[in-house]
Amino acid sequence: MTAWADHGPLPGVVGRAREHEQLAGLLDGPAPITLTGPAGVGKSLLARAVLEERTADRPDTVVRVACWDRLTADELPGALRDAAGLSPRSTAEELAAHCRAHRTIVLLDDCDPLLDACGALVRTLLRAEPALRIVATARRPLGVPGEHVLPLSPLPVTLGEGITGPAVELLAAHTGPGAPELLVAVCRALEGCPLAIGLAARQLDRMTLPQLVARLKTEDPLHFSGPSPTTRHTSLHAAHTAGYALCSPLDRRVWARLSVLPGDFDPWLAGCVCASSDVPSAAVDGALERLRAASVLERVRDATGAPGSGTGLPPRYRLPCGAREFGRLRLREAGDEAAALRRFRQACAALAAEAQITWQGTDQHLAVRLVEDERHHFDAALTRPPLDAEDALAALEIAVSLWFQWAACGYRREGRAHLDRLLPLVPEDSALRARALWLAGYLAAQVNAPTAAEPLLARAWTAAVLHADTDGLARIAHAHAALALYREDTATAVACLEEAVQHTARDPWFGPGPAHSWALLAIALAPLDAARARSAARRAWETRHADCDFWLHSTILYAHALIERAHSDPATALQACRKALAAKQLIGDPLFVTGARTMLAGLRHGLRTGTPHRAPTPGAPRWWRGDTADARRRPFFSRLRAGS
Secondary structure (H helix, E strand, O other): OOOOOOOOOOOOOOOOHHHHHHHHHHOOOOOOEEEEOOOOOOHHHHHHHHHHHHHHHOOOEEEEEEOOOOOOOOOHHHHHHHHHOOOOOOOHHHHHHHHHHOOEEEEEEOOHHHHHHHHHHHHHHHHHOOOOEEEEEOOOOOOOOOOEEEEOOOOOOEEEOOEEOHHHHHHHHHHOOOOHHHHHHHHHHOOOOHHHHHHHHHHHHOOOHHHHHHHHHHOOOOOOEOOOOOHHHOEHHHHHHHHHHOOOHHHHHHHHHHOOOOOOEOHHHHHHHHOEOOEOHHHHHHHHHHHHHOOOOEEEEOOEOOOOOOOOEOOEEEOOHHHHHHHHHHHHHOOOHHHHHHHHHHHHHHHHHHHHHHHOOOOHHHHHHHHHHOHHHHHHHHHOOOOOHHHHHHHHHHHHHOHHHHHOOOOHHHHHHHHHHHHHHOOOOOHHHHHHHHHHHHHHHHOOOHHHHHHHHHHHHHHHHHOOOHHHHHHHHHHHHHHHHHOOOHHHHHHHHHHHOOOOOOOOOOOOOHHHHHHHHHHHHOOOOHHHHHHHHHHHHHOOOOOOOHHHHHHHHHHHHHHHHHHOOHHHHHHHHHHHHHHHHHHOOHHHHHHHHHHHHHHHHHHHHOOOOOOOOOOOOOHHHOOOOOOOOOOOHHHHHHHO
16 A cells, blocks of 8 residues: 555646755755645645655655544654554654664655644654654644745746746646637636646536636636545635634634735735724734745735835735635625725725825825735725725725826826716715816816816816815816817916916825926917916926926926927927927826827927928817827836836
8 A cells, every 4th residue: 555545646747847856855865844835736746746756766665644634633643653554652763763774754744733743743753863854745834943845836827928837737738728818817817726727627527618717707716626535625615714724713814804905915904904803903913924824825025124214115915816715705704894895995095195195295106106016906995886985985085096196197097987986976065076076077188078077177166166175276277278278279278277376285295286287387388488488387396396296397398398399499399309208208198108209200300301390280180189099008117116
């Protein structure tokens, strides 16, 4: 009888060549080895593959104890003696001597329910025979001296552009050749988990591959099932249930509440979502690390910088899809889902407010980085149906705080969609709703949609008057000026902007303030009056709220390019236009990027052909009617973040 008599033939091991080589090499040394990783990642399968290969061409033997087979801590040493064929009264020294004489490798398989007992047994055996070779598989390390920990991760789905990874190879081994894009879609939905891939493949005897892809988009794979030598591996749900049972009550609550977070997160956000009367906020950090050690959570970024220095970044964690769906079921069963979702949306509102303040402060690139880090969470907080009117206000607060993302960084359509959906859900008389009306109108004005913008701005004006909001009136005038520029009504645009610049912003954190109105005034005056346009551009910079307002700086550069094009020599205009385009590309503003590109093309053509610049004639195509399909949908700051 072999050590795996209860498991049947060994299935193929895919995508583990590096780990296979590492484990085989470590077996030549005396230190204990523990294969760790999340549920269903293939720890026992890899251990079996390496050990069977080793015993096939060497006089080594394997003694295996399956720790999850209803053993107790007291029964564990006896189970090892039985597996080795020794008397129940044998001592640890006799067991160690037997293993040495028979070149035995001890495998403690699935140690999780008896982790402490396994650690104690390993220490005892190594004291009796330090050179004894011991391999363990568990979701967390045993914690014994000299232990080599070999972590296993889910299989990569792709290895690069157009190159499928081991996860797809594993699925294809079960299903046979199929459309690569469908195989990739299945593996991505299952996040490369080998157990999930194998269970999903077994569904193909009752559905086609396209049907499986469609099902994975609407249902989670937790309950996909199939035959298995162990009960906990018959489905993902069973695998996570086994791990969940080993967690403390506090860690279970944290696991369940983290399931409302769709992306990776830092300890602050985890604390906001998890802390309540039964989970102290001070206990959340410890729970995160325990869940990470148990392979429930992944740590996707280590902490950087000295703690408390203010210059570092906190660690970030991620709850894999299977563990997240399992936790969400537990959350619903406990009746705690609504409270966790409410805390999640409130935390996102605080993050959005922080991003808004950072944008108008000294580090606009940090504001963009914060939004990108939390994009999954903002999307979820904005799109999940609100629980009630109060919850809808929190969602609208997020959309309004992220005004710079929609208005300055090129996500106008996305911002309008969120506002259109949320505005009908909040009370008519709230000041927040007045801001949202202005923002929706301003976004519509920026894309020259007057039929949508004008009714929204009219309602915003009524609300601003009701709340005596002079800042709001100035912002409305700024939006009307944008509409006037689109319809080439320069006189109205200048009049609106001259009204807007008279207001001193009482709330400098929200919307384009007087400085941006001065910059837009410079753009409006550029083809008409160079002196007034230059004066307006100078006033824009003098009235800036912060020295690092790159959005303002890039708009002023664009105004200078327009002024030079209309009133100076083409070479100077070309240089100014290049600077403006580079600046607008950095901020990710597609509207001005299109304008700068169109202007730059015209200037280059004029210099190349010797054609003098002429002012646009009435009815001639304008840059704002150009094709913006190639405008970037992400701010260029993301490149800076990726390279830092």
